[in-house]
Amino acid sequence: MKHIVKIMTLLMAISALWIGLLQTSILPRSYTWLLPVYFVVSLGCYGLLMVGVGLMQFPTCPQEALLLQQDVVEAKEYLKQRGVDVGSS
Amino acid sequence: MEAPLNTSKNKYSIIVPTYNERLNIALIVYLIFKHLRGVDFEIIVVDDGSPDGTQDIVKQLQKVYGEDRILLRARPSKLGLGTAYIHGLKHASGNFVVIMDADLSHHPKYLPSFIRKQSETDADIITGTRYVTGGGVHGWNLMRKLTSRGANVLAQTFLWPGVSDLTGSFRLYRKSVLEDIISCCVSKGYVFQMEMIVRASRKGYKIKEVPITFVDRVYGSSKLGGSEIVEYLKGLAYLLVTT
Numbered sequence: 001m002k003h004i005v006k007i008m009t010l011l012m013a014i015s016a017l018w019i020g021l022l023q024t025s026i027l028p029r030s031y032t033w034l035l036p037v038y039f040v041v042s043l044g045c046y047g048l049l050m051v052g053v054g055l056m057q058f059p060t061c062p063q064e065a066l067l068l069q070q071d072v073v074e075a076k077e078y079l080k081q082r083g084v085d086v087g088s089s
Numbered sequence: 090m091e092a093p094l095n096t097s098k099n100k101y102s103i104i105v106p107t108y109n110e111r112l113n114i115a116l117i118v119y120l121i122f123k124h125l126r127g128v129d130f131e132i133i134v135v136d137d138g139s140p141d142g143t144q145d146i147v148k149q150l151q152k153v154y155g156e157d158r159i160l161l162r163a164r165p166s167k168l169g170l171g172t173a174y175i176h177g178l179k180h181a182s183g184n185f186v187v188i189m190d191a192d193l194s195h196h197p198k199y200l201p202s203f204i205r206k207q208s209e210t211d212a213d214i215i216t217g218t219r220y221v222t223g224g225g226v227h228g229w230n231l232m233r234k235l236t237s238r239g240a241n242v243l244a245q246t247f248l249w250p251g252v253s254d255l256t257g258s259f260r261l262y263r264k265s266v267l268e269d270i271i272s273c274c275v276s277k278g279y280v281f282q283m284e285m286i287v288r289a290s291r292k293g294y295k296i297k298e299v300p301i302t303f304v305d306r307v308y309g310s311s312k313l314g315g316s317e318i319v320e321y322l323k324g325l326a327y328l329l330v331t332t
Binding site for chain 2: 002003004007047050051054055058059060061062064065068071072075076078079082083084085086
């Protein structure tokens with residue numbers, strides 16, 4: 001099944017639930033009408049939250065840049081001895 | 090020290106596409122040989138007609154390390170990343186294929202952990218991830234981090250890919266698996282990396298992750314603009330309706 005179909009099915013199921021709620025009026029109608037708005041808003045909030053959390057916890061590795069510089073020096077020395085032209089970048 | 094790699098029956102073909110990487114290709118070859126002692130491997134350099142003499146350097150490296158260990162499979166002009174992998178793959182003699190960038194953002198010191206993880210789990214694909222403990226990125230500004238996180242949240246929300254880092258391109262593939270999925274991938278740029286892993290995941294291949302660090306282009310310049318973001322969104326939509 002294509003992925004978009006899966007997502008559509010999920011959305012349809014949610015819509016069906018919503019229509020069911022509208023029909024049976026378990027909740028007051030005015031509340032039920034607003035549920036899709038809440039849904040969209042909370043989805044947006046979830047996204048923003050995930051991006052925010054991801055940004056705050058973004059793993060960085062400044063020490064790796066230093067280690068790499070050491071590796072570069074080591075490699076250049078080795079290669080130069082063996083006649084590989086590593087003079088210019 | 091970690092246990093030695095038990096890879097006696099396996100051969101690894103490391104495909105490195107290059108364009109104007111004369112210094113970086115020399116450094117990366119040295120580092121691969123340094124970190125993969127006792128492993129049967131070959132390096133396949135797919136050079137797209139670099140005007141800076143990348144191929145001359147590769148020939149010098151062949152003299153140092155042997156022409157059977159470093160294969161130069163050049164193409165006449167810049168033909169794109171996806172076809173570079175297909176081109177390299179045709180010349181690969183190993184039963185596993187590693188794909189990595191030549192610009193040193195992918196450090197060869199992680200290769201043993203890819204190989205170890207594969208032999209432990211018998212996975213079809215091992216993909217390097219920057220977004221778990223032990224992984225990380227260096228040299229990105231806030232904008233770059235924001236776009237990356239945003240892109241990742243979008244993809245995780247809509248595609249449910251089952252891997253944490255979709256656009257990374259440091260990966261180890263079982264050769265037959267790579268041959269299978271590469272033929273149905275049509276995207277370009279880093280959407281191509283995402284398409285490969287999503288299609289592999291949908292086909293039910295076993296995918297495992299290892300942490301890697303990513304030091305952004307030590308030499309040369311980085312590129313990410315509005316057009317990349319549009320391409321990414323198009324790629325996401327394309328994957329939604331085709332996989």
